[in-house]
Amino acid sequence: MAFNSSDIGAFENIWVFCEQRNGVMMNTSYELVSEARKLADERGSKLVGLLLGHNVEGLAKDLGGYGADEVILIDDPALEVYTTDAYTKAICDCAMDLKPEVILLGASNIGRDLGPRCAARLTTGLTADCTHLDIDMNVYTDFLKKASTLPEARYEKFDMEDVNLKMTRPAFGGHLMATIICPRFRPCMSTVRPGVMKKAPFDQAKADACVITPYKVSITDADLKTQVMDVVKATKKIVDLIGADVIVSVGRGISKDIEGGIKLAEQLTDAFGGGVVGGSRVTVDSGWLSSDHQVGQTGKTVHPKVYVALGISGSIQHKAGMQDSELIIAVNKDENAPIFEIADIGITGDLFKVVPLMIESLNEARASK
Template sequence: MAEFKNSGEEMKNFKGVWVFCEQRQGELQSTVLELVSEGRKLADDLGVELAGLLLGDNVEGLAKEIGAYGADKVILCDDPSLKDYTTDAYADVICDVVMEKKPEIVLIGATNIGRDLGPRCAARLHTGLTADCTHLDVDTGKYVEFLKASSTLNVDQMVETGRIKMDDRNLKMTRPAFGGHLMATIICPRFRPQMSTVRPGVLKKGAYDEAKANAVVVEKVAVKTGDLKTQVVEVVKEAKALVDLIGADVVVSVGRGISKDVEKGIKLAEELAEVLGGVVGGSRVAIDSGWLTADHQVGQTGKTVHPKLYIALGISGAIQHKAGMQDSECIIAVNKTEGAPIFDVADYGICGDLFKVVPMMIETIKAAKAAK
């Protein structure tokens, strides 16, 4: 691959928004449709085209689904060498296509693959990448409204003094910083493309549009992978799947409030989740204390969830945790502290000892089910 010289003069040649459409074994990852939906908004604000970048083997059939959520076209790199993800093959192909077509923005899901692929591509392309983003804007007016709603900054003063330039059309990439205690907005004004990985679940997927699905254009690109250093010989599925917090309709999360009897607290959460057909999550305290594994974490430094029902057990409601669950359709909080911040976002609050309240909830639900 030839070296890419990213200079200020060349920046004006970059145009368009791209989304890397990650697929595994012929199925799009859920974060792709979230990114395509968000990419559509960014492309509209910039007045440019939105393209999905799809790599794989015999995956052209996925193009309609990508188009249905807003992509104008799908750039298809279809080759047997791309059937399974390998860092060198995917990075080679993506960088070659980016160098040729010059998009101004490239969005990648912050999955295990995306976190490996994004930084490697950014380094080869001599550009910057902001990782684990939770919010994106190109329209400064919209960004100002976002700041007013989500921060304590004097935004109007920042605009008046020129700290925020209203004509700025750079991609404003917001992500947690300092262990999730602050939010930082990062821009990449001197290099292109502007790249970011975005955490799954933080962006909302739009509605499926059949007309857009039928209108999407597929642009096939010749694949040149050269000498590959790695090859996937066999794919072995994980014996125990990680908990699917993002896809769950019901999430029962535990926090510091179970500390007096962790084993019993976890068991109660599991029983409640089971009778409701849900999964168990946890606050950062629960994960840092070793009570639950990292795949259970809800919050800015964990997963952002939007279940139909979210039950918070013994969680005080730190802003970092609320950011990861406050858009749930219904929130029930159980906490013995009357003024706990979690009650501010709860639809129903129970001020009491979770070790007494949860068993009653479980028995009531079981009785209601038995009566049907």
């Protein structure tokens, strides 16, 4: 029978596309499996990891340790290196056959290449870069009570039996949140922002119990239109903004002494006991920092324990990437800079004067402990 995405009763189970590169599982896959475990429990359905690659069976059991009941393993030489063509074909052929109700992917450069292509082929909707997912309406309503300013009267209009995947994402730099549903088609598909979902503790017993189901797909040369000539790992150390506990970011305020400003930011991370230097869009667009340093809507979304904004005015697009940091410290010459609206601690002043004093004070305070 032909695949029909509007026959929604025929679909069951929650799938997570578990992205690996070069035989190494992406951390996002564990985050996603952990989060999807809760959704599967809410829905009373099975959680299935979808693992594609070549000679990657060894990665499968670990997914069980984070909550997957089963891993569908599609092992094929054509899947060794990511290509849109091969991966789309494998996922869509398998999904058309086994009909999952939900497919989640990490919103990596690969997930965001693959997700839209698969959704279009499966004739279903896809919601990009989600930061929150719910199925159960009670759980969703509890989330709204905490995370929204919606009047409670609004909740009375909800159908509490609704079982659509409710996919919540920021729009316009977090000024607005939207919960999206895909009510008429299955699977419900979503890409999920890396670093947002929390990884569950690893459970060895669950890993041992995880069922691995090999699945064969047919990928021929005719399916592959793209030729990958080379995969190059960045030679310089990649800036790990997402994993950092402390981020000191610089903005337009360093323009009078760019090198000096970046150096001060580095020294300040040291004073915090280690951290990473980030930058606003202007610092990357102007070539002062490479793009892997960029925090913001078009860069990385971060939530470190401490975020220090030096000479950053706080555009919406920047705030979108850092406003969920646990503690935000801002230094800016302009007392009316929007960054102070979201800062926990603000200092009005020239960063070139204030930061050296900050470094001194922090070092003294740490020494006095």
